[in-house]
Amino acid sequence: MSDSTAQASGTSEGIEFYGADWCTDCRRSKKLLDELGVTYIYHDLESEDGAPERATAISGQKHIPVLQFADGTFQVEPSNAELRAKVVELGLYSE
Numbered sequence: 067m068s069d070s071t072a073q074a075s076g077t078s079e080g081i082e083f084y085g086a087d088w089c090t091d092c093r094r095s096k097k098l099l100d101e102l103g104v105t106y107i108y109h110d111l112e113s114e115d116g117a118p119e120r121a122t123a124i125s126g127q128k129h130i131p132v133l134q135f136a137d138g139t140f141q142v143e144p145s146n147a148e149l150r151a152k153v154v155e156l157g158l159y160s161e
Contacts, residue, residue: 080158081106084121085131088112091143092131098146102159106133 081099083106085092099106109117111130121132125142133149134140135156141148153159 080136081153082109082134083107083131084109084111084117084124084133086111089130094146095131095133095144095149098149099153102150102153104153104158 081104083092083096083099085096085108087093087110096108109120111118111121121130122128124134124140125132127142129142131144132140132142133144133152135152137156139152141152144152150159154161
């Protein structure tokens with residue numbers, strides 16, 4: 067499931083990544099960001115107090131991963147193509 071990029075209150079810089087180690091989509095998105103050399107702050111929903119509530123507050127749903135970007139937008143369960151396009155748009159990676 068992939069939501070289109072939507073508005074949310076932004077982070078000061080970079081990407082706030084909300085996920086869990088057991089989540090296949092989370093592992094896939096982390097792998098892509100790591101391969102592209104894009105830095106992010108990872109919030110483990112299983113171990114970080116308040117992280118699940120923040121992720122839900124950002125996206126309005128319980129699906130993960132939730133990625134919140136510095137421009138105030140977020141993505142939920144983005145495909146690799148959607149996530150790559152977003153980091154290129156933000157200037158965090160150039161092709």
